[in-house]
Amino acid sequence: MSRRIIRTFIKVTLLSCFVGGFLYILDTRYSVLPNRVHSGIHYLLPEHHPDTVITDINYQQCTRLSSCSVDEAAGWARIEKDVFLGSAWWNHGFITIQRKGEKEFTPEKGDKVIVDIRVSRIRPEAEEGAGDKTVEWESRGNNIWIKRQDKLIDAAVTAVDVLFGPDAVEVREGWQLKEGIIPAGLNPRLTIRRGEPITPKKPHIQMNKNHNLKIIQVSDLHLSTGVGKCRDPQPPETADGCEADPRTIDFLRKMLDEEKPDIAVLTGDQINGDTAPDIQTALFKFAEPFISRKIPFATILGNHDDEGPMTRKQIMELTASLPYSISQVGPDMGPMKKDSHGREIYEGGAGNYLIEVMAHNREHSAITLYFLDTHSYSLDENVDGYDHIKPYQIEWFKESAKSLKEAHNKYSFIHLNLAFIHIPLPEYRLENVPIVGERRERVMAPAFNSGFKEALVDAGVMAVSAGHDHANDYCLLDGLWMCYAGGSGFGGYGGYKGYNRRIRMWEIDGDAAIIKTWKRVEWDRQGRYGRLDEQIVVRGAKIQPAPSK
Numbered sequence: 001m002s003r004r005i006i007r008t009f010i011k012v013t014l015l016s017c018f019v020g021g022f023l024y025i026l027d028t029r030y031s032v033l034p035n036r037v038h039s040g041i042h043y044l045l046p047e048h049h050p051d052t053v054i055t056d057i058n059y060q061q062c063t064r065l066s067s068c069s070v071d072e073a074a075g076w077a078r079i080e081k082d083v084f085l086g087s088a089w090w091n092h093g094f095i096t097i098q099r100k101g102e103k104e105f106t107p108e109k110g111d112k113v114i115v116d117i118r119v120s121r122i123r124p125e126a127e128e129g130a131g132d133k134t135v136e137w138e139s140r141g142n143n144i145w146i147k148r149q150d151k152l153i154d155a156a157v158t159a160v161d162v163l164f165g166p167d168a169v170e171v172r173e174g175w176q177l178k179e180g181i182i183p184a185g186l187n188p189r190l191t192i193r194r195g196e197p198i199t200p201k202k203p204h205i206q207m208n209k210n211h212n213l214k215i216i217q218v219s220d221l222h223l224s225t226g227v228g229k230c231r232d233p234q235p236p237e238t239a240d241g242c243e244a245d246p247r248t249i250d251f252l253r254k255m256l257d258e259e260k261p262d263i264a265v266l267t268g269d270q271i272n273g274d275t276a277p278d279i280q281t282a283l284f285k286f287a288e289p290f291i292s293r294k295i296p297f298a299t300i301l302g303n304h305d306d307e308g309p310m311t312r313k314q315i316m317e318l319t320a321s322l323p324y325s326i327s328q329v330g331p332d333m334g335p336m337k338k339d340s341h342g343r344e345i346y347e348g349g350a351g352n353y354l355i356e357v358m359a360h361n362r363e364h365s366a367i368t369l370y371f372l373d374t375h376s377y378s379l380d381e382n383v384d385g386y387d388h389i390k391p392y393q394i395e396w397f398k399e400s401a402k403s404l405k406e407a408h409n410k411y412s413f414i415h416l417n418l419a420f421i422h423i424p425l426p427e428y429r430l431e432n433v434p435i436v437g438e439r440r441e442r443v444m445a446p447a448f449n450s451g452f453k454e455a456l457v458d459a460g461v462m463a464v465s466a467g468h469d470h471a472n473d474y475c476l477l478d479g480l481w482m483c484y485a486g487g488s489g490f491g492g493y494g495g496y497k498g499y500n501r502r503i504r505m506w507e508i509d510g511d512a513a514i515i516k517t518w519k520r521v522e523w524d525r526q527g528r529y530g531r532l533d534e535q536i537v538v539r540g541a542k543i544q545p546a547p548s549k
């Protein structure tokens with residue numbers, strides 16, 4: 001009997017070892033085990049270490065039973081992005097770098113500085129890349145090659161970061177995304193910086209020389225880490241092989257090139273939280289079309305942006321740091337609370353701010369654009385559904401508008417105001433009121449009405465525009481025009497009888513105090529690719545009725 005027990009124990013042990021080893025190998029190569037994207041991910045942006053250079057780089061992979069620790073005393077540090085982004089059940093892996101202070105750099109003791117990095121299956125030629133053209137490249141495994149030399153030069157690498165996916169882009173000044181994908185995890189890619197970090201200069205926003213301003217409003221891009229999967233694409237026959245993010249970005253680029261806006265406003269859900277474990281990668285993708293065209297852009301957040309490892313404030317801080325971004329974090333508002341991920345946040349959110357658009361070559365503001373955080377799901381256990389704009393946010397808005405009134409009265413023409421939000425106000429549900437456009441789906445507004453619409457009207461805001469409900473694209477008149485942008489991204493839902501992705505345009509004529517709006521679509525069965533539902537919502541600083549059909 002005892003022998004049978006021993007034999008059974010040995011068989012179970014051997015089988016467990018075999019299965020464990022098999023899963024380890026399979027998971028290492030294909031990440032097949034249960035996805036744990038949001039557990040255990042440490043999300044830290046690259047720290048700046050003044051007067052230091054990178055002297056070595058490595059890839060370190062370990063099981064979840066070990067810590068993947070590094071020798072900090074020797075100057076090693078870990079880039080805190082698991083290359084598996086938490087998707088591997090058994091393994092995680094990290095890029096590690098070794099730093100050295102420039103003053104401590106001693107070639108006589110064998111110190112060398114990295115001047116270039118490549119990701120390639122074959123060794124690059126010595127004459128390729130930066131630095132000495134006679135120095136051979138050194139292998140660091142996993143297709144990582146480095147070129148080092150014993151002399152400090154301007155091309156010395158001072159920071160390394162990791163982005164993900166074949167469609168990753170680098171938008172930070174002074175950074176360079178390297179070609180090639182490291183064969184581990186979820187398509188990690190290396191990006192490097194040479195020299196000191198660059199703080200972009202904020203663009204000055206003013207009316208163009210014709211005293212006009214053209215705004216493109218883009219909402220609900222729903223970008224992922226990686227190319228993403230298309231949801232409900234139109235026409236339906238394009239579903240096979242449809243990659244959500246490349247198609248979304250192509251549509252955005254086309255609209256920017258055709259409409260040539262002066263500024264852009266992105267009204268939330270730029271990032272599709274569930275499919276964007278590396279928010280930085282997704283965020284850079286939506287910023288690139290604006291930055292490459294030198295178009296200033298302002299953002300607010302939706303209910304999906306912060307479903308990953310970054311808080312709303314961290315996302316706004318990162319966005320505000322980018323070239324051509326006119327986004328602002330805004331003041332801290334309200335009490336501290338825990339969000340749905342248990343993180344400490346200010347209840348008032350992040351991204352409550354305003355932008356003054358100055359008259360062309362003048363000192364006075366011609367237009368004020370207000371941006372408010374409409375939050376996500378309600379943090380009040382007694383309130384279901386979506387959260388509402390808080391009373392102290394409304395008070396901030398009122399005080400801001402009041403404090404600017406005297407300065408606005410000095411403008412020789414009529415000063416105009418617009419506002420942008422993500423989640424629509426409860427008044428978007430109104431029936432039997434003038435409407436231009438289509439109400440295809442139920443309005444997903446907060447159950448509680450905190451009175452922000454009345455505050456907008458009292459402050460002289462004549463139009464407010466939202467995102468959130470992808471298939472609704474109408475403008476509704478009730479004291480002011482309340483519009484939707486319509487969903488732009490293929491990573492978010494479509495449907496609703498063949499909804500086509502779209503953007504909304506706004507054009508302001510400062511001399512005549514006219515505000516005009518229209519929409520553009522990505523595809524249309526009837527071939528309507530021009531301006532859809534074009535209407536003048538304000539003329540002579542007076543709200544206009546809906547156009548007759």
